[in-house]
Amino acid sequence: MPGLPSTLALSLLLMPCIALATEPSRTIILECDYLPSICNQADEPSPGLMIEIGSEAIRRAGYMPQTKIRPWNRAMREVIDNNNAIIIYFARTPEREPLFHWISVINSTDFRLFTRDGATPYNTLQQATAAGLIGVRTGSSVLSWLAQQGVSKQQIEQSQLTEMAKMLKAGRIGSFLGASTTFKPTYQQQVGTMPVEGNVLYSSENWIASGPRFPPETAAKIATAISRMKEDGFIEQLTRKYGK
Numbered sequence: 001m002p003g004l005p006s007t008l009a010l011s012l013l014l015m016p017c018i019a020l021a022t023e024p025s026r027t028i029i030l031e032c033d034y035l036p037s038i039c040n041q042a043d044e045p046s047p048g049l050m051i052e053i054g055s056e057a058i059r060r061a062g063y064m065p066q067t068k069i070r071p072w073n074r075a076m077r078e079v080i081d082n083n084n085a086i087i088i089y090f091a092r093t094p095e096r097e098p099l100f101h102w103i104s105v106i107n108s109t110d111f112r113l114f115t116r117d118g119a120t121p122y123n124t125l126q127q128a129t130a131a132g133l134i135g136v137r138t139g140s141s142v143l144s145w146l147a148q149q150g151v152s153k154q155q156i157e158q159s160q161l162t163e164m165a166k167m168l169k170a171g172r173i174g175s176f177l178g179a180s181t182t183f184k185p186t187y188q189q190q191v192g193t194m195p196v197e198g199n200v201l202y203s204s205e206n207w208i209a210s211g212p213r214f215p216p217e218t219a220a221k222i223a224t225a226i227s228r229m230k231e232d233g234f235i236e237q238l239t240r241k242y243g244k
Contacts, residue, residue, distance in 0.1 A: 028063045028218070029085040030054045031075040033139065035161075035182045036189075037242055038089055041069055049242040053106060053226075053235055054088040054208060060225035061218065071160075072139030083213035086222070091141030091204045100209040103219045104226040106235070110200040111142060114176045114183055116168050117193040122175050125149055125201070132174030133157040135164045142177050145202060165190040177201070181244060 032039035032050060040048035047055070047067070055065040068075070068085075079085045080099055091109075092102060113122040113134075122128050129151065136142045138158045146156060157173050165187040167173045176183060180197060187195045208226065210219055229235050 026063055027066050027084065028058045028061075029078070029082070030058065030065050030067050031079055031085055031087040032067070032069060032089055033072045033075060034069050035089065036185050037244075038182060039069055042067070046242075049238055049244055050089040050106070050206070052238050053229070054086070056229060056234065057104075057208070057222050057225040058086075060228065061221035063218070076139075079209070079214075080211040081213075082211065083215065086208055086210045086214065086219075088206075088208050090207045090209050091144075092207055092209075093141050093144035095144055096141075096209075100211060101214060101216075101219060103208045103210060104223045106206045106208060106226065107239070108203050108205045109179045109181070110203050111145075111177060111179055112200050113198040114168065114178065114187070114195040115174070115198075116171070117191070117195055119196050121196045121198040123198040123201075125151065128175045128177070129155055133172075135159070135167060135173040135176035135178075137161055137164065137178055140178070141204060145204075146177070161186040162190055165195075168195065 030051065032054075034041060035048070037046075038048050038050050040046060040051065051067055055067065058065040068078070075087055076099075079087045086103065087100075088106070090100075113128050115122055122131065128134050134146070134151065134155060135157050136146070138160055143156070143158075157167065159167065161178075161182060164173070164176050165183070168176050168187070169191045176195070184194060184197070208222065
């Protein structure tokens with residue numbers, strides 16, 4: 001019996017440690033691929049539109065954001081495998097649908113065909129397929145849309161934006177299918193001129209999504225935060241800031 005008080009005291013001392021060990025992390029990782037002015041690298045002057053939106057939503061939900069910029073395929077794996085990660089600027093496709101929980105729509109993106117400077121604009125997939133390979137950003141949701149239109153893998157070339165810009169200029173691909181907001185500044189940076197852009201082929205909603213292990217109650221808090229950010233003008237203000 002004399003040892004009981006000391007045992008009880010030890011248990012009481014350990015209880016906070018046990019609570020800390022079982023308590024979910026207060027940090028939420030925000031995943032995105034590198035997209036100029038949308039999801040920027042840490043050493044750039046501004047975080048990017050989507051990083052600012054996602055970080056604010058996480059803060060309003062009561063958590064601390066930690067940004068990770070890495071290729072889509074790796075970012076998707078990280079979100080699926082972890083219970084404290086979400087992904088932003090993410091398109092909802094049939095292939096992705098069962099793998100993720102779709103938290104909230106942020107905005108939408110228009111996709112169009114680009115040809116190299118001085119070339120004819122392409123406004124249809126028929127023009128693009130007749131001209132050669134169609135360039136697509138690695139891991140992009142554009143791949144799913146092209147498959148739905150009957151475009152084969154053999155007609156598509158995948159790489160990162162910087163490489164796509166160089167390949168388009170060199171004539172190694174006939175066109176590039178992507179968004180003006182990300183491809184035009186990349187092409188200008190790599191080549192020194194602007195590409196030729198065609199009409200909008202289709203539009204896609206941009207989501208915040210989580211993996212199956214992410215707590216539903218936390219996802220609901222983030223969805224509520226996004227809704228309030230739309231209502232109070234925060235997202236509109238950021239959109240104007242980035243000129244989108």
